[in-house]
Amino acid sequence: MIVTDWIHELSVSMFVDHHHSIGDNKPPTLLINGVGRFRVFNETTEPKYMKAATFNVDKGYKYRFRVINAEFLNCPIELSVDDHNITVIASDGYELEPITATSLVTYAGERYDFVLDANQDVNNYWIRFRGLMDCDERFTKAKQVAVLHYEGAPDVEPEGDPTWEELHNEGLQLNALNKGEEENETISVAEMRSLQGYDDSLKEIADYQFYVAYDFYAKNNSHFHRSPYYGYYQVPHKDNRLYTPQLNHISMKMPASPLLLDRPSPDNFCNMSSISEDCKEGYCECSHVLSVKKNAVVEIIIVDEGVTFDANHPFHLHGHNFRVVGMRRLANDTTIEEIKAFDEAGLLKRNLKNAPLKDTVTVPDGGYTVIRFKADNPGYWLFHCHIEFHVEIGMALVFKVGEHKDMVPVPPGFPQCGNYIPDHSMEATEKPKTDSQYISINHWWPVVLMNNNSTSSSSCLDSMSALVVLSFVWLLKLVIDT
Structure with missing residues (x-):
């Protein structure tokens, strides 16, 4: 299960708008394995139907799921499965003593493995994903659902369109938002136990x-x-x-x-x-x-x-x-x-x-x-x-x-990059043969600098001046050629 925050613009555009106070930094909804509905389900304007992500199981078997929080904004995700518990067995690739709970909260960059026991009646069940922090009831109420589909159940979604408020299942929660070892109703990461042994x-x-x-x-x-x-x-x-x-x-x-x-x-x-x-x-x-x-x-x-x-x-x-x-x-x-x-x-x-x-x-x-x-x-x-x-x-x-x-030595001839601010930034592929010829400039790139000395204001200005002059030469050459 790959969970991502879903915005309808480029992230860099959102960053710039938020930076200049003409937009926010809060995702309106989520995607599960790249699938989801953009609008809140119960709006008066009916959203276009998009089938939810579906996970197929056979009754009587246990299944290992890996949930990957691939978000980039401040939107922790509360995950739960209707009428099922989840047993967390690993995080970020490292095994844990199994812990059974009703729900799990994941944060950007985290990965958790859990086991689900398909021991309920053959039917379809909501897998609920509820956004917290910048995605909670104060802001966007970002949410999404997926379907746990038992083999033999009708190929339809569970009844009802759960609201953000309804996406919370009561019970023991792992990795809860802003909770530590001081809480009794939740289990924090620090209270989990590794199976890796002492080091x-x-x-x-x-x-x-x-x-x-x-x-x-x-x-x-x-x-x-x-x-x-x-x-x-x-x-x-x-x-x-x-x-x-x-x-x-x-x-x-x-x-x-x-x-x-x-x-x-x-x-x-x-x-x-x-x-x-x-x-x-x-x-x-x-x-x-x-x-x-x-x-x-x-x-x-x-x-x-x-x-x-x-x-x-x-x-x-x-x-x-x-x-x-x-x-x-x-x-x-x-x-x-x-x-x-x-x-x-x-x-x-x-x-x-x-x-x-x-x-x-x-x-x-x-x-x-x-x-x-x-x-x-x-x-x-x-x-x-x-x-x-x-x-x-x-x-x-x-x-x-x-x-x-x-540290590992840098391989000979290994490609290197430096400051993007150009110094001797232009390279001429042809040099003038007579006074009447102009330099033909085919490409430019920043010069590789392998020291950490800061560029002075005067050198920056000199570089920019050279760039302006050479740009003018290139334009003049273009005009003459045409």
């Missing part, structure tokens, strides 16, 4: 511990707001002000060329230890990199400060899996200092025995999630929010695992 990532004391706090901040981000002309608080309508999502008050600025190829010195990076205290109030951006030694055990305490929105962010780590050793919601909002005090008081529980393995995990709003991984895969690995509109504007950082000598 070094579960040792008592990690080699590195990083607190990574995030939220949406009211800042004069120079990409959005420019004081005194268009500062954040100078925008008269609050809805038109753009918040800045950051990790530890840093916006990730991608380097001009891939880190794994360029392998720059640490002087080109920044993190909490090197930035100014002013970054808490002002806007700071850089190549945000945390360095760890090869084979070290790394603990990350991800803190959702929860001040600006009642939101939810799934985080994904490239290059490694991790153990989810703790998860809790403390209040509507919190701080790193409160989490540290909570830990020092012995209240921050860690499962260091059989914590589940994953590569994507959510963080409760106003709470924390604690993950552990063994840094045994040398390289530069992105750690980011899996909501595309957030990571695009800086909600990410990079883990540098090991030293450059530990």
Whole structure:
């Protein structure tokens, strides 16, 4: 089951409209395996009929399903099957002790395997998908259905067109929205148990511990707001002000060329230890990199400060899996200092025995999630929010695992790319043979730059001037030829 958020425009168009406050960032509905109805079922305007995705089963058999949340917006999905329980047995490719529940919530980037026992009467049953957060009753009520079809049942859909409110089935819920170990009616990821056995990532004391706090901040981000002309608080309508999502008050600025190829010195990076205290109030951006030694055990305490929105962010780590050793919601909002005090008081529980393995995990709003991984895969690995509109504007950082000598060498002649801003950007395929001939320019491309030095304003202007002049020459040549 592949679940996607469905919008009727290009995602980049939606991003631009939302960025300029002339559109929103909320999907109106969903697709299941590429199939679905666009409009709400019970509108007065009858939607065109589209057959729902159908999953065929034989009575008396058990079936393994894999649900893949392939969304890119903030729309967690609650999944349930009418008159059936589901037994979750794996997540993100790693086996779990089986847990039977009524419903399961998945977040962007997550994958879950569950077993369904086809032990009910031969009939057709709704598989219900209900959108949460930006898809809930406050916004679009995004939803979709599929059909569980028993062999021998009529080839018709179940009766009724369930509304968004009716898509919730009461009972035990796994991975519930903004819930942690403090809840009794739900089971969080941190309470699931791995079948993979013990490994070094579960040792008592990690080699590195990083607190990574995030939220949406009211800042004069120079990409959005420019004081005194268009500062954040100078925008008269609050809805038109753009918040800045950051990790530890840093916006990730991608380097001009891939880190794994360029392998720059640490002087080109920044993190909490090197930035100014002013970054808490002002806007700071850089190549945000945390360095760890090869084979070290790394603990990350991800803190959702929860001040600006009642939101939810799934985080994904490239290059490694991790153990989810703790998860809790403390209040509507919190701080790193409160989490540290909570830990020092012995209240921050860690499962260091059989914590589940994953590569994507959510963080409760106003709470924390604690993950552990063994840094045994040398390289530069992105750690980011899996909501595309957030990571695009800086909600990410990079883990540098090991030293450059530990990383796989760059193959000779390996294609390389650099800054898209051209320097010596034009190449002439023919040079003038006499004073009366013009240069014939057939193509251009950015020059490969394998250093991380920033381009000065003057050099940028020189490059742009050269581009304008050469463009004029090309147009003049075109006129003469015609």
